[in-house]
Amino acid sequence: MSDRLNESAAQATIAHTPDAICVRRLSAQDALDQVPALADVLIDCVEGGASVSFMLPLSRDKAETFWRGVAASVAKDERVLMVAEDADGHVVGTVQLVTAQPDNQPHRADIAKMLVHRKARRRGIAQQLMAAVETEALKEGKTVLVLDTVTGGDAERLYARSGWQRAGDVPKYALMPNGELCGTTFYYKHL
Template sequence: MSALDIRTLSPDQLDENLVGLSKVLHACVHSGASVSFVLPFTLKDAMRFWTNKVRPALVASECVLFAAFINEELVGTVQLDHSMPPNQTHRCEVSKLLVRPDFHRRGIARKLMVALEQKARQLERPLITLDTAKNSNAQHLYESLGFNRVGEIPNFARHPTLKKHEATTYMYKEVQASSTR
């Protein structure tokens, strides 16, 4: 595998990488990733998500968008949402960990999560939370990274490609704050 480069993207860089981000999201949904969307799901739907949901959060400095590139090709992404209510400013949330299916099993998701954890430390957010489809590959990855299961909610979300509902698992990890800010 060629060198993997993990970058944080600004709003303008999101715009420059809109097609790549949209292709990643589109491919993941079509391969069955439970990330809020269901079929039918078009490339335009994916573009609207990045433009209407993520870009405003980046402009407002409410989240950090990470992108994984191999040979300048965008192959994965994850978001760190740190826009929390006043009583939860010690916490942040993982959102939309996505790796293009043809790049699975290469350590890309793990490296994105390591970058996300480092940023959480820098932001002095020692509690990271997330939810994921029960017993998914993502859940197993999060557990291997030290995330703890809190509980499950049955029939939480509709499966993206099948007409059935799936349980979700809530997880958390506590990390030490970075000594540099």
């Protein structure tokens, strides 16, 4: 009996530590409910210089409109949306698996918008999100994953450590949020 009590106390302690992160898949309704929190993460990342399709300044309205579109895509089974939440239930990271692909690529999916709030970085959250989205990809019957990231950016180390293969670079592919050109590196992974 005392072992069970100690186990319960340990679990309660883990659940309330600042490093306790829960990664979960959101339903379409969950995604709609989390639009403000997801917008916070997106805005923070863009303000921190992440080249993730948005330019500065990124308005809350534009960020929330984007996430409502993602929720609609989840409802149509076109994508999977994952979030990382801290011990208090606050969304601190997110990643998407775009499952809607052409007819000749039913086995493939794209990884998109891998974002971690700056206040939550350097805690392994991105790695947890990537592992979880790969698990979800397999559940969806996807065995070839593709993603792109800023050439020379911090995310490249994460992908290399996680077994992703570099496919190549395209110089001047996109813009940083401040308008500066940046290269993009493409990666793939066979599950």
